[in-house]
Amino acid sequence: MKKIINDPHNVVPEMVEGMTKSYPQIIEKVAGTEAVVRSDKDSMNGKVGIVSGGGSGHEPAHAGYVGEGMLSAAVCGQVFTSPTPDQIYEAIKAVNQGQGVFLVVKNYSGDVMNFDMAKDLASMDNIPVKSIVVDDDIAVENSLYTQGRRGVAGTVFMHKILGAAAQQGASLDEIDALAHKVLPNIKTIAVALSAATNPEVGKPGFELKEDEIEFGVGIHSEPGYRREKIRASKDLVEELIGKLNDEMKLDNSKKYACLINGMGATPLMEQYVFANDVLNKLNEFNIEPAFMKIGNYMTSIDMAGISLTLLEIQDDKWLDYLNYPVKTIAW
Amino acid sequence: MKKIINDPHNVVPEMVEGMTKSYPQIIEKVAGTEAVVRSDKDSMNGKVGIVSGGGSGHEPAHAGYVGEGMLSAAVCGQVFTSPTPDQIYEAIKAVNQGQGVFLVVKNYSGDVMNFDMAKDLASMDNIPVKSIVVDDDIAVENSLYTQGRRGVAGTVFMHKILGAAAQQGASLDEIDALAHKVLPNIKTIAVALSAATNPEVGKPGFELKEDEIEFGVGIHSEPGYRREKIRASKDLVEELIGKLNDEMKLDNSKKYACLINGMGATPLMEQYVFANDVLNKLNEFNIEPAFMKIGNYMTSIDMAGISLTLLEIQDDKWLDYLNYPVKTIAW
Numbered sequence: 001m002k003k004i005i006n007d008p009h010n011v012v013p014e015m016v017e018g019m020t021k022s023y024p025q026i027i028e029k030v031a032g033t034e035a036v037v038r039s040d041k042d043s044m045n046g047k048v049g050i051v052s053g054g055g056s057g058h059e060p061a062h063a064g065y066v067g068e069g070m071l072s073a074a075v076c077g078q079v080f081t082s083p084t085p086d087q088i089y090e091a092i093k094a095v096n097q098g099q100g101v102f103l104v105v106k107n108y109s110g111d112v113m114n115f116d117m118a119k120d121l122a123s124m125d126n127i128p129v130k131s132i133v134v135d136d137d138i139a140v141e142n143s144l145y146t147q148g149r150r151g152v153a154g155t156v157f158m159h160k161i162l163g164a165a166a167q168q169g170a171s172l173d174e175i176d177a178l179a180h181k182v183l184p185n186i187k188t189i190a191v192a193l194s195a196a197t198n199p200e201v202g203k204p205g206f207e208l209k210e211d212e213i214e215f216g217v218g219i220h221s222e223p224g225y226r227r228e229k230i231r232a233s234k235d236l237v238e239e240l241i242g243k244l245n246d247e248m249k250l251d252n253s254k255k256y257a258c259l260i261n262g263m264g265a266t267p268l269m270e271q272y273v274f275a276n277d278v279l280n281k282l283n284e285f286n287i288e289p290a291f292m293k294i295g296n297y298m299t300s301i302d303m304a305g306i307s308l309t310l311l312e313i314q315d316d317k318w319l320d321y322l323n324y325p326v327k328t329i330a331w
Numbered sequence: 332m333k334k335i336i337n338d339p340h341n342v343v344p345e346m347v348e349g350m351t352k353s354y355p356q357i358i359e360k361v362a363g364t365e366a367v368v369r370s371d372k373d374s375m376n377g378k379v380g381i382v383s384g385g386g387s388g389h390e391p392a393h394a395g396y397v398g399e400g401m402l403s404a405a406v407c408g409q410v411f412t413s414p415t416p417d418q419i420y421e422a423i424k425a426v427n428q429g430q431g432v433f434l435v436v437k438n439y440s441g442d443v444m445n446f447d448m449a450k451d452l453a454s455m456d457n458i459p460v461k462s463i464v465v466d467d468d469i470a471v472e473n474s475l476y477t478q479g480r481r482g483v484a485g486t487v488f489m490h491k492i493l494g495a496a497a498q499q500g501a502s503l504d505e506i507d508a509l510a511h512k513v514l515p516n517i518k519t520i521a522v523a524l525s526a527a528t529n530p531e532v533g534k535p536g537f538e539l540k541e542d543e544i545e546f547g548v549g550i551h552s553e554p555g556y557r558r559e560k561i562r563a564s565k566d567l568v569e570e571l572i573g574k575l576n577d578e579m580k581l582d583n584s585k586k587y588a589c590l591i592n593g594m595g596a597t598p599l600m601e602q603y604v605f606a607n608d609v610l611n612k613l614n615e616f617n618i619e620p621a622f623m624k625i626g627n628y629m630t631s632i633d634m635a636g637i638s639l640t641l642l643e644i645q646d647d648k649w650l651d652y653l654n655y656p657v658k659t660i661a662w
Contacts, residue, residue, distance in 0.1 A: 002524050002542060004601040004637055006563045006608070015600055018607030022623040059599035079600075193333050199600075211333060232337045265596040267633045268390035269346055269410075269530075270335040276349030277337070292353040295661075296627070302598045302635075306335055330626075 001202045003302075008199040012056045016076055019063055023329050026067045034083070035091035036063040037073040040327075044072060048166045048175055049095030052104040052159055053088065054111050055080040057198065057301045058219060061156065064330025070163035071328075072101075079198050079301070080220045082110030088118035092127060100128035100172035102179070104158050106151025107135040108220075128172055132179040134158055136188040136309065138247045139216030139224055150218050153261040153298035154186035154309040157322070160331065164324035185314060187247050188259075189240050190307035192217035192224065196264065196300040215239060219263075219300040233270070237277040240308045248312060250285045257291035257322055258282075259309040264299035266306055271295065274306055291322050297330070332533045334633075339530040343387045347407055350394055354660050357398045365414070366422040367394040368404040375403060379497045379506055380426030383435040383490055384419065385442050386411040388529065388632045389550060392487065395661025401494035402659075403432075410529050410632070411551045413441030419449035423458060431459035431503035433510070435489050437482025438466040439551075459503055463510040465489050467519040467640065469578045470547030470555055481549050484592040484629035485517035485640040488653070491662065495652035516645060518578050519590075520571050521638035523548035523555065527595065527631040546570060550594075550631040564601070568608040571639045579643060581616045588622035588653055589613075590640040595630035597637055602626065605637055622653050628661070 005011050012034055020029050020036060028039040035053070038044060052062045053075030062074035072095035077083035092101045101122065105115045112133055119129045136154030143150055161182055162175055170178065192214045195204035205221025208214060213236075216224030244250070260278060262271050275294050282289065290313060298307070313319055336342050343365055351360050351367060359370040366384070369375060383393045384406030393405035403426035408414035423432045432453065436446045443464055450460045467485030474481050492513055493506055501509065523545045526535035536552025539545060544567075547555030575581070591609060593602050606625050613620065621644060629638070644650055 002544070002561050002635070004524070004564045004567065004597065004605050006565055006604065011600060011604060014607045015603040018603035018605070018610070018625075021610050022603075022606050022625055057600065059603065064599075193335070213333070230333050233335045234337055236335065264598040264600075265633065265635075266335065267595040267630060268395075268627065269342060269388065269595075269632055272346040272349035272353075272390065273337065273342060274335050274349070275353050276345045279349070279352050294349075294353055296599065299598060301600055302596065304333070304596075304633075 001197055003199055005199055011199050012076055012078055026327060026329055027063060030090050030094045033087045033090045034076040035073055035087055036066050036076065037091065037094045038066055038068065040068060043068065044095065044097055046099060047097060047169065048099045048172050049097065049101040050104065050162050050166050051091050051095060051101055053083050054106050055082055057196065058298050060330030061298045065156065065159045065328050067326055067328035069167045069324055069326035070331060071159055079200055082108065082114045085114045085117035085121060088115055089121040092118060092122045092129060096127045102162060102172060102175045103129060103131035104155065104162065105131055105133045106155050107133045107148055108145045109147060110145065130172055130176040132183060134183065136186040137218065138187050138189050138243060143218055144222040145220065152188045152219050153259055153307045154188040156297045157186055157257060157259060157309065157311050158182060161318055161321040164321035181314065182318065185312040186309065187244055188307050188309040189243050190217055190305055191215050191236050191240065192303060192305035194304040195221045196303040198301065217305065219298060233274050234277040237274065237281050241281045244310050248310060250287060252286035255290040255313040255319065256287060257311040257313060258289040259297065260294040261298055261307045261309065262296040263303040263305040264296060265302045265304040271306060278308060290319055332528055334530055336530055342530050343407055343409055357658060357660060358394060361421050361425045364418045364421045365407040366404055366418055367397050367407065368422065368425045369397055369399065371399060374399065375426065375428055377428060377430060379430045379501065379503050380404065380428065380432040381435065381493050381497050382422050382426060382432055384414050385437050386413055388527065389629050391661030392629045396487065396490045396659050398657055398659035400498045400655055400657035401662060402490055410531055413439065413445045416445045416448035416452060419446055420452040423449060423453045423460060427458045433493060433503060433506045434460060434462035435486065435493065436462055436464045437486050438464045438479055439476045440478060441476065461503055461507040463514060465514065467517040468549065469518050469520050469574060474549055475553045476551065483519045483550050484590055484638045485519040487628045488517055488588060488590060488640065488642050489513060492649055492652040495655035512645065513649065516643040517640065518575055519638050519640040520574050521548055521636055522546050522567055522571065523634060523636035525635040526552045527634040529632065548636065550629060564605050565608040568605065568612050572612045575641050579641060581618060583617035586621040586644040586650065587618060588642040588644060589620040590628065591625040592629055592638045592640065593627040594634040594636040595627060596633045596635040602637060609639060621650055
């Protein structure tokens with residue numbers, strides 16, 4: 001393992017320290033935790049707080065999305081490990097302005113359990129908390145760490161949409177309703193060229209041959225659905241959009257947002273080539289996405305690979321939310 | 332070579348197509364070229380155009396910095412190959428609004444020659460053009476492809492400062508004077524964990540052992556100044572800031588901007604840990620950067636490694652320019 005780190009067991013606190021000290025105008029640490037909160041808390045007055053988080057290793061998620069117009073706080077667990085309920089609870093308390101707090105949770109058993117426990121702690125404190133569990137990964141039905149489908153890159157669309165709604169003054173009930181309307185319309189699928197190396201483990205989560213790829217891999221090196229030889233980008237796109245189409249029934253009378261997400265070690269060169277193939281393939285359906293984003297948004301440490309997310313936009317307001325200005329490190 | 336591409340010889344056009352079609356509200360292609368220009372050209376009226384570019388493989392540089400408040404156009408050469416004079420000339424013509432055009436060139440012999448030839452072509456057309464050659468890499472004095480020092484990540488600070496000045500209505504002479512004042516204050520140094528693989532070549536530009544790093548490597552796999560075993564992030568920082576200090580004489584009565592730049596395959600996890608060590612080390616000099624930026628800004632395809640840029644801010648206006656809002660894909 002060749003990494004720019006110090007003690008492999010101290011990566012998360014050092015990373016959180018690095019982020020918060022580098023961007024003090026945007027984020028700060030919640031004292032005594034590895035949770036990160038907007039440093040302009042005063043301007044959150046009267047607004048619902050949006051809190052997300054999970055295991056670390058997905059940078060810039062989730063702390064990179066904390067800031068005006070997006071998340072109010074993000075809780076950073078150890079690498080690929082859910083944050084503890086008390087840390088989540090501290091983040092909830094830090095952002096609660098009396099209007100309640102909404103939690104965006106990716107569907108992993110540990111996250112679901114710990115965010116639920118934090119919700120219980122908050123309700124004992126009379127802080128109204130609601131939540132959504134994002135399960136956008138269509139690759140497999142159940143997986144390591146997950147009952148049902150996994151939560152992956154599409155979660156960032158959820159952060160963006162709910163964050164904009166909260167910024168514009170939506171109530172906790174309105175945000176809850178919005179989240180549940182958006183959720184079934186976000187679908188993601190990925191392909192991996194290599195696995196992530198968790199610094200605490202010291203070796204890759206799985207091995208692929210020199211010319212091999214795996215479709216449907218998760219963001220913690222969970223198994224996908226098929227291994228085969230590497231193919232041209234446009235063939236990968238054919239496979240991935242085929243799967244998304246099976247699930248979503250692409251329809252040119254609908255509008256779509258599209259997120260192309262690098263997994264950490266995938267150069268932007270490849271992401272832009274892939275984007276071109278995605279747009280060409282969607283064009284065969286007479287679809288031109290109403291919103292596009294390409295880059296490293298929900299990574300898996302140093303995994304090489306890419307994910308493709310489509311969101312079917314059921315309401316033009318969602319598009320306004322996606323385009324709403326934010327002040328974050330990474331959106 | 333395992334990459335998400337189609338024909339290795341067609342990467343640049345497909346990438347440029349992918350970028351421009353994904354972000355039509357920000358950029359568009361100059362017809363018949365691989366140059367990218369602001370799609371809101373009308374709002375450039377009466378402003379000096381700022382044009383940069385160079386070989387591809389440094390994404391998001393340079394096209395990712397085209398947009399309101401930053402570059403007017405970027406010319407995308409083949410991978411690690413200077414764009415041709417006629418392509419640069421087309422970009423100059425596309426952005427000229429009668430106030431002239433300023434070129435930001437990284438110091439590589441091919442770039443310097445081709446941007447100069449484009450300048451000559453423009454002057455025959457009575458378009459006033461001035462330029463700066465950025466040579467911020469302090470690692471070595473001469474290098475492959477370069478007489479003098481190489482131009483690397485610090486170039487992005489030049490783009491940002493000049494772009495903001497142009498947006499605010501600075502004249503060509505004012506931009507030229509500003510560029511030459513800023514230039515000697517930008518210094519960069521890098522460390523590599525692995526080399527880039529140019530898709531047209533198919534194998535890495537050099538080989539490092541499993542536990543080996545090289546200080547001072549360039550962004551086209553040019554040799555650095557020392558190989559040794561990988562060390563802790565804080566030891567790398569010690570070395571790199573030591574070199575920068577030898578060059579710049581760090582002084583806590585001065586203000587600094589800092590850019591921490593991933594080389595393409597370096598996860599943000601490592602970049603944030605490194606950032607923490609940089610801030611700790613600068614703290615020993617009683618320096619807290621007035622401006623920080625961390626991410627993949629001037630990459631070397633899929634190289635693992637990191638560069639550290641410091642800009643000594645001689646005028647608070649430079650800080651305002653760095654903070655001035657932009658509408659680009661990647662700043």
